[in-house]
Amino acid sequence: MNSLKLLPRRIFAFVARDFRLFVSYRMQFFLRILSVLTVVTTLFFISKIFAGFTDPQFTQWRDPLASWLTGLAVLNYFMTGFSSLANSIRQEQMQGTLESVLLTPINLPTIIVASSAWDFLETTFFSFLYLFFGRVFFGVQFRGSFFLALVFLLLTTVVLACLGILSASFAMVFKRGDPFGIFLGAGSALFSGVFFPTQLLRDYAGSKLGNISLILPATHGLQGIRQVLIEGHTLSQVTQPLITLLGFLVVLLPFSLWIFGRAVRRAKREGSLIQY
Amino acid sequence: MSAISIRNLSKTYPVPFRRLRAFFRRPVKDPVEALRDVSFEVETGEIFGLIGRNGAGKTTLTKIVATLVQPTTGSVSVHGHDSVSDDEHVRRHIGLSTAEERSFYWRLTSEQNLMFFARLHGLSDRVAKQRIKDVFAKLELDEVARRRFGELSTGNKQRLAVARALLANPPVLLLDEPTRSLDPLAAARMRDLIRSLAGQAPPVTILLTSHNLAEVETLCARVAIISRGRIRAIDTPRNLRDLTSGSETVQISLSSGEKISFTRQHDDDLLDKNIRELQTDGKRIIDIETERATLLDVLERFEAADEQS
Numbered sequence: 262m263n264s265l266k267l268l269p270r271r272i273f274a275f276v277a278r279d280f281r282l283f284v285s286y287r288m289q290f291f292l293r294i295l296s297v298l299t300v301v302t303t304l305f306f307i308s309k310i311f312a313g314f315t316d317p318q319f320t321q322w323r324d325p326l327a328s329w330l331t332g333l334a335v336l337n338y339f340m341t342g343f344s345s346l347a348n349s350i351r352q353e354q355m356q357g358t359l360e361s362v363l364l365t366p367i368n369l370p371t372i373i374v375a376s377s378a379w380d381f382l383e384t385t386f387f388s389f390l391y392l393f394f395g396r397v398f399f400g401v402q403f404r405g406s407f408f409l410a411l412v413f414l415l416l417t418t419v420v421l422a423c424l425g426i427l428s429a430s431f432a433m434v435f436k437r438g439d440p441f442g443i444f445l446g447a448g449s450a451l452f453s454g455v456f457f458p459t460q461l462l463r464d465y466a467g468s469k470l471g472n473i474s475l476i477l478p479a480t481h482g483l484q485g486i487r488q489v490l491i492e493g494h495t496l497s498q499v500t501q502p503l504i505t506l507l508g509f510l511v512v513l514l515p516f517s518l519w520i521f522g523r524a525v526r527r528a529k530r531e532g533s534l535i536q537y
Numbered sequence: 538m539s540a541i542s543i544r545n546l547s548k549t550y551p552v553p554f555r556r557l558r559a560f561f562r563r564p565v566k567d568p569v570e571a572l573r574d575v576s577f578e579v580e581t582g583e584i585f586g587l588i589g590r591n592g593a594g595k596t597t598l599t600k601i602v603a604t605l606v607q608p609t610t611g612s613v614s615v616h617g618h619d620s621v622s623d624d625e626h627v628r629r630h631i632g633l634s635t636a637e638e639r640s641f642y643w644r645l646t647s648e649q650n651l652m653f654f655a656r657l658h659g660l661s662d663r664v665a666k667q668r669i670k671d672v673f674a675k676l677e678l679d680e681v682a683r684r685r686f687g688e689l690s691t692g693n694k695q696r697l698a699v700a701r702a703l704l705a706n707p708p709v710l711l712l713d714e715p716t717r718s719l720d721p722l723a724a725a726r727m728r729d730l731i732r733s734l735a736g737q738a739p740p741v742t743i744l745l746t747s748h749n750l751a752e753v754e755t756l757c758a759r760v761a762i763i764s765r766g767r768i769r770a771i772d773t774p775r776n777l778r779d780l781t782s783g784s785e786t787v788q789i790s791l792s793s794g795e796k797i798s799f800t801r802q803h804d805d806d807l808l809d810k811n812i813r814e815l816q817t818d819g820k821r822i823i824d825i826e827t828e829r830a831t832l833l834d835v836l837e838r839f840e841a842a843d844e845q846s
Contacts, residue, residue, distance in 0.1 A: 267659040270656055270659060270661070271656060271657055271659070273656065274652075274653050274656030274657050275653075277652075277653070277656075278642065278645065278649070278653045281644075281645055281649055282642065282644055282645065285644045285645075356639060356642070356643075357637060357638075357639025357640055358639070358640055358641065358642060360605055360637075360640060361640040361641070361654065361701075362657065363604075363605060364603055364604075364605065364628060364631075364633055365628060365654060365657035365658050366625050366626075366628040366629045366657075366658065366659070367625075367628075367657050368625055434553075526607065529604075529605065529606055529607040530551060530606075530607045530609075531550060531551060531553055532550050532571075532597065532600070532606045533553070
């Protein structure tokens with residue numbers, strides 16, 4: 262049976278494994294739900310401070326709570342996109358199970374997809390919780406096509422997953438000190454417009470610093486999702502961020518897979534697959 | 538076609554970022570040569586032993602066969618598939634069992650662990666469940682099937698590693714110290730299982746690495762002695778023993794309490810002659826003990842030679 266036919270079975274293997282590991286720590290699950298509710302509640306009260314003070318040029322920020330919640334939900338997803346694989350690889354290295362996994366007849370793309378699958382499911386749940394709590398408890402309104410927003414979410418996540426593959430390659434070779442995680446983790450929160458409009462960065466920090474946001478895929482993804490969910494834009498009105506994201510994907514996907522293949526080969530040459 | 542074919546295999550572990558370290562004037566270690574020009578073949582259904590001291594290169598060799606480490610030069614093929622260019626096929630043909638406890642998920646049960654690996658091997662859940670049941674029965678692990686891996690005894694962890702290696706019915710098994718943590722009874726049963734796997738149809742080829750030389754001697758048709766990354770000798774255990782000494786000391790105990798000792802060559806007729814003489818004299822033989830060179834003597838001889846050179 263070829264690898265493609267076996268892909269769903271192998272993804273399921275990882276998901277089932279990670280689900281079992283997840284439920285073996287039940288307390289953590291409930292604490293995370295509580296933490297999301299606490300964050301949403303806090304943001305609701307902070308948003309009340311700004312009620313009526315929003316600059317009309319920032320159309321996506323008329324209801325700051327809606328913007329923050331979409332920002333946080335999506336940031337959560339993006340963080341998973343670029344950190345999940347590196348974390349999975351690193352965890353397997355630390356546990357000593359990476360060799361056992363690599364000993365099965367499974368190819369690299371399968372490992373990449375399958376080992377992150379559970380993280381995405383888990384993140385989808387918690388990202389949804391931000392929007393759900395906002396809507397149910399604090400009356401936040403979302404409009405526009407959820408399907409189009411989902412397309413943006415998936416596309417941006419795949420682009421960020423490519424950076425995640427680069428990050429995993431780094432973890433495979435250098436074990437620690439992953440610059441992608443540090444740069445993208447801190448960078449996305451600050452420069453992508455999660456908590457405030459990116460225009461403000463340009464206004465207050467100058468165009469050089471402000472333009473950093475343009476090279477981050479998360480900025481374009483978040484912009485597209487907010488245009489759809491908050492402003493109710495249609496496909497024809499969001500082509501610019503869509504094309505930008507596709508451009509990122511075309512460049513990053515083959516490059517990151519190539520780098521990951523080289524990283525695994527290097528670790529095999531050095532015999533350092535299970536070292537961490 | 539041989540089950541495992543190893544040709545002119547060498548492995549030197551490179552020093553990571555050697556040039557970078559040199560640039561920053563950091564101390565640079567020398568690359569470690571783990572294997573040098575290793576060549577041998579293992580036939581289908583053969584139990585082939587690999588013995589040597591710690592750091593001799595056994596684990597590196599096993600990992601190269603298992604596609605986990607890439608050779609520097611030379612090649613390894615398993616049932617005709619190259620371990621580098623066709624690694625996915627090679628992994629379909631092998632099962633590896635090591636004494637490494639960390640290779641399982643400690644918070645999952647034995648059954649859940651094996652189910653995960655069975656799915657990665659592409660087995661459907663129905664087939665996987667049956668295979669897991671079979672290997673648990675074979676290795677007497679039924680009682681611990683639902684216990685978390687972290688709660689298992691060291692011996693059971695070891696047996697579970699062998700069970701995992703057998704999951705996909707591989708035609709080639711790489712067993713690293715399969716009886717290391719087992720009690721004597723369990724170790725004997727493991728040896729029986731290894732023998733039966735090699736004897737079944739279709740036979741399983743086994744590459745066995747062990748520090749238990751008596752076990753290697755009992756199980757293996759041929760043994761390779763590896764020292765400092767080089768294969769020093771490959772032969773049957775008996776022929777290897779003869780490399781050290783072709784003689785053995787025989788002690789015959791008689792019913793009278795008398796003991797007669799003599800040294801003989803393996804191919805002479807001194808033993809027959811002495812027994813005949815004793816029987817002619819009307820003496821009753823109650824025991825015959827022989828003391829011959831062991832694989833340990835052979836190993837020591839090669840190590841001593843290496844140290845001198």
